[in-house]
Amino acid sequence: MRKNTRVIIFISGVLLLAFGMLGLKEDDKRFQISKGLDIFATLFRDVNLFYVDDVQPEKMVQDGIDAMLKKLDPYTVYYPETKLDEFKMMTTGEYAGIGSVIGMKDDYVVIREPYKGSPSYKAGLLPGDLILAVDGENMKGKNVEYVSSRLKGQPGKEVVLKLQRVGEEKPLEKRVLREVVQVPSVPYYGMLNNEIGYIYFTGFTDKAADDVRSAIMDLKNRGAQSLVLDLRGNGGGLLDQAVEIANFFLPKGFLIVSTKGKMKQWDKEYRTTRNPLLPDMKLAVLIDRASASASEILSGSLQDYDRAVVIGERSFGKGLVQTTRDLVYNTKLKVTTAKYYIPSGRCIQAVDYSHRNPDGSVGTIPDSLMKPFKTKAGRTVYDGGGITPDVKIEPEKYAKVTQELVLQDMIFDFVNEYAATHPTIAAPSEFVLSDELFNEFKEYLKKREFEYETASQLVLERLVKATQDEKYYDQVSSQVEQLKNSLGHSIDRDLDVFKKEISDILSDQLMERYYMQEGVIEYHIRNDKDIAKALEVLSNNEEYQKILK
Known part of the structure; x- marks a missing residue:
């Protein structure tokens, strides 16, 4: 048997040992594991020897491992040696x-x-x-x-x-x-006004706490009396970094998160270990549907201790803890070993991967099954569905024309063509999209023959085909034509009706093209309704205290 085949079979065996047959008695489990390994080894040997075409052993087993782990959850992942750069990027940036x-x-x-x-x-x-x-x-x-x-x-x-x-x-x-x-964990920070600082924070890598600490100290030296911590789009990362950043705002000895798993060795409590940097500074935390994992530990713990006003959308809902295991031949396994619980006792995991639907899909935990918990001040919060903000902001819902402009890269392409003949534009703090530039964009779309269909038009097309197939069309043709006229759209009209949201995205991409990520953030600060609400809350001490108490 070739060396790479032996290696692959051994790796698969390790994974089967870790995940297989959990409901059986120990002796039965050992037998089933041994049986499974024998079947896998003989099957793989025979396929490798007798299959009509050449096979790629490493790819076959990689596909098998991926398919097996996919049955568990999206976060349990095998990293072969060829993908260790991806693993390093995830943990260190x-x-x-x-x-x-x-x-x-x-x-x-x-x-x-x-x-x-x-x-x-x-x-x-x-x-x-x-x-x-x-x-x-x-x-x-x-x-x-x-x-x-x-x-x-x-x-x-x-x-x-x-x-x-x-x-x-x-x-x-x-x-x-x-x-x-x-890749910086804090790509931007600055002052929103003379008293309120702002930190945009994108990931919990191994340097995240140091980056956030540096930003806090600089903002404090610049006169910040309150702080906005923006975790929107932050998918999480290292748990210990979330604990350390929470310690910037919470006293020594406070429980931030506890983990509970099948094996007692994974049952741990993570507490603050130092005196806080900002024990009393007013704090607002921004979250959205993409704020997950460590972002939810940080925002949830601050909410549970009534230390910050959380603003935005309900977060993603990832309450699963992964641990990295070193395997043979310089490979790694990131495996879900526990669930985490924030200070109020709630687990915010929104999806139940252990109880799948008959078709293999997973569902979110219904609101009716969510349990109430209490913050330190007695406010009611709930488990099972991410972090629900104290102040909810409705997410943007974009029109079909706007979605298609992005999906078809029309805005991206226009911005690059525009930049080729316009070396500069106004700074993010001053830029305003002119009617002239928007009209230039409309002409560009005509030149590119931009087209799209709405969902209602697609449904109507299916209806027409069904009536024709069933020979009803002649009887309903007048009604169908009336529907076509009612549901038809004009691109020129749609561009004018939805000019504001299209202009916002066009402006974003212009900022990114000329001023990169910093420019986009700086421009957003002027026009962001979540930030505007944070400014309003932090500027009104009575409202701030009312929300928290």
């Missing part, structure tokens, strides 16, 4: 590469945004650059994961990119020197 956000566009991967100060930024890569080749290898038809693996590599080693740029007839060649790229 570091990787060695060119430092760009990339995505698919037609048959090629495109540069979406070079990180400020990164190798790609220094080499002059721009949003909209199509990656035609990497070190001479044609990238047509290659997916994001494949191209990303070619862009990453040893720090200090050069990678040669062949690019097609907007406004250029011939492809460009760019030489980019790979570096260790650190």
Whole structure:
């Protein structure tokens, strides 16, 4: 048996030992595990020997492992040696590469945004650059994961990119020197006014607490009397970093989170260990549907101790704890080992992966099954559905035309073409999208022959086909034509009706193109209703205290 086959079978055996047959007695479990390993080994051997075409043993077993773990939850993941860079990026925010956000566009991967100060930024890569080749290898038809693996590599080693740029007839060649790229956990902080500081915080990597501490101290030195901590879109990360950041606002010895699992060794309590940096400063925390895991530990613990006013949308609802296990041959397993509980005693896990529907899908915990808990001051909060904010802000609901403009990359493409002939625009603090620029965008859409169908039109098309198939159409044709006229849409009209929301997204992408992520955030601060509400609450001490007490 080949070496890689033995390795793969052993890895699969380890995973089966960890997850299989939990409901059986120990002796039965040992027998079932041994039986399962024998079946797997003989099956894999015979497929490898006798299948009509050549097989890829490592890929087959990787697919098998992924399918097996998918039955558990989305957070239990196997990392082969080839994907350890992905694991490192998740925990540290570091990787060695060119430092760009990339995505698919037609048959090629495109540069979406070079990180400020990164190798790609220094080499002059721009949003909209199509990656035609990497070190001479044609990238047509290659997916994001494949191209990303070619862009990453040893720090200090050069990678040669062949690019097609907007406004250029011939492809460009760019030489980019790979570096260790650190994605900042705090990409922006500043003062909202003379008294209120603001920190935009994107992830709980191993340096997150240090980054947040530095931002807090700088804002305090600049006169901040209150603070807005923005966790919107923050998908979480390391639990210990959430505990340490909570300690900036809560006294020593306070319980922040406890974990409870099948094995007693995973039952732990995490408490604050130092005196707080800001024991009394008024605090508002912003969350949304993408705020998850460590973000929910931080916002939930501050809510449970009545230490902050939580503003925004109900959070994601991830109350599962993962632990990393080292496996053989430099591989790793990130496995769910416990659930976490915040100070009031509630678990905010919103999805029950252990009890699936007959079709294999999972459902959220219904509101009727959520249990009430009490904060330190006696306010009622609930488990089972993420963190419910103290002040709810309804999420934006975009029109179909706006969604299609984004999905079809019309705004992204227009912004890149515009930037090719307009080297500068007004600063984020001053920028206002003019009618002239919006009309230029409308003309661009006509040139691109932008089209889309609404959901109601698609339903109507199916209805017409059904009536024709069933020979009812002649009887209802007049009503159908009337519906077509009523449900028909004009792109010009839709662009005017939904001008504000389209302008907002167009402005965002202009800010990102000219001023990168910092510019987008700075522009948002002027127009963000969640931030506006936070300013209102923090500026009114009576309202602030009323919410918390």
